[in-house]
Amino acid sequence: EPFLTWLEDSRNQVAATGLPCELACTLPTDPRICARGYVPNQQDYNICLDANECNMDAHNCDISTAAACVDTVGSFTCACSQGFAGDGVVCTNVDECSTGEHDCSTDAACTDTTGSFTCA
Numbered sequence: 001e002p003f004l005t006w007l008e009d010s011r012n013q014v015a016a017t018g019l020p021c022e023l024a025c026t027l028p029t030d031p032r033i034c035a036r037g038y039v040p041n042q043q044d045y046n047i048c049l050d051a052n053e054c055n056m057d058a059h060n061c062d063i064s065t066a067a068a069c070v071d072t073v074g075s076f077t078c079a080c081s082q083g084f085a086g087d088g089v090v091c092t093n094v095d096e097c098s099t100g101e102h103d104c105s106t107d108a109a110c111t112d113t114t115g116s117f118t119c120a
Helices: 002-017
Strands: 038-040 048-050 067-072 075-080 084-086 091-093 110-113 116-119
Touching: 075 084
Parallel strands: none
Antiparallel strands: 038 048, 067 075, 084 091, 110 116
């Protein structure tokens, strides 16, 4: 399919040149280039559509364990999950037991876990 070929070629051009796509990528049938955060319509390369960077894996969010990627028009944002702190690109575990951000009884021991805590 032409669009998928263009997408793979564009990724390769970006990787090879280090330039953002709007400077490195060219469309197969039209020299017009979609701005970063947009992709050409598969039926009409003259129309640029919002890209879902989260679904395309074209983001730098720490989604492996601690963050979520949220698509926005023309871009995306990263947010740390509950129990983690940071900018969404880098998230670190919050020790709720040390910070007092837990609801354990005063008679229970708080144990920090990754992204949460337990009371015993």
